[in-house]
Amino acid sequence: MDLEPRLLRYFIAVAEERHFSRAAARLHLSQPPLSYAIRQLESTLGVRLLERTSRHVALTEAGRVLYREAQALLRQSEAIGTLVQRVDAGLRGRLRIGFVGSMLYRGLPDLLAAMRAALPDVEHVLTELNSHDQVEAVRRGEQDLGFIHANPAPAEVQTQDLMAEPFVLCVPDTHPLARRRRVQLLELEDDDFILFAREASPSYHETVLSLCVTAGFHPVIRHEVRHWLSVAALVSQGLGVSVVPACLARSGLAGTKFIAFEHQARSVSQMIWPRESDSPLLRMAVSLAQKHYGENRQTRR
Structure with missing residues (x-):
């Protein structure tokens, strides 16, 4: 049975005022439409809600139950309306x-803190994935927003460069x-x-190989991994050396040293998201990230 919120609001006013004239004034109505609305509500429910006399109005037992439930229903209706509006606004x-x-060393924690402050009712589900897997997850609609090393992306995936920095050498602290x-x-x-x-x-792998060939040698690749911190962790255990983005020097990982070397290549960070998305929340998140990294670029200059 569908009960119009309008009828419930009218009934609540009469129940609380216990007087049709006062309830009508409260609702900015004349009394006849209000009386008709209450009769319509009683007819819809098939019960008497009010005991009427010439001097006052009293609630029946059914009226007392409806009054209690009507308040809860209207509160719920208002909450749903507010929720939908907030979702629509992102x-x-x-x-x-x-x-x-x-x-983690390129400003992402600060961005997430800014997002939590600006969007306190938004749930963030974070997943560490390599760049290739993120591109595919965004393309398939399994991920809303990604932060990757610059990689080729299909037409369905929008990309934006966020920052660029040099590479450095990562060697064990026992290295000569x-x-x-x-x-x-x-x-x-x-x-x-x-590596x-x-x-x-693919782009990082090719960049490192190109740097080595330009320097005059072909590197012996002993280990290949899928996460940056795994690269640095293996180096810290003395299992080899690597070429990594300069930001990893801020990781504080024991057993490693980061050393500058001459080169022109840059490690570029990108943000990716579905090109055709119409999500207000995603648009707001992208805008926050653009603002965050734009301000960071200005600060670094």
Whole structure:
């Protein structure tokens, strides 16, 4: 049985005022339409809700039950309306966010804090994934927003560069070059290298190979992994050396040293999201990220 919220509001006013004239004035109505509305409500329910006399109005037992439930129904209706409006405005909902590990040292924690402050009723579901897997997850609609190392993306995926930084060498702290502040990449030609797997980040893999070839050698790749912190962790255990984004120097990982070397390549971070999405929440999140990294770029200059 559908009860119009309008009729319930009219009934509540009469129940609380116990007088049709006062209830009508409260509702900014004349008394006849109000009396008709209450009779319509009683007819719909098939029960008498009010005992009427010339001097006052009293609730029947059914009227007392309806009064209690009508208040709850209207509160729920208002809450649902507010919820839907906030979702439509992008203020409520759920964001599925992917990230590569190095983004933890490229401003992502501060961005997430800003998002929580701006969108306190939004649930953030975070997943660490390599760049390739994130691109595919966004393409398939399994992820709303991603933070990756620059990678080729299909037409369904929108990309935006966020920041760029140089690469550095990552070596064990026991390495003969560990005390140097700057080295030539060629000095590591006899070392074993630890790299991202080609299928996990094709662009990074090719960039490192290109840097080594330009320096005059082909690296011996002993280990391939799928996460940045795994690269640094294997280096810290003395299992090889690597070329990583400069931000990893802020990881504080024991057993590693980060050393500058001469090169022109840059590690570029990107934000990705579904190109055709019409989600107000996603638009707001993208805008917050653009503002956050735009301000950070200005600060670094």
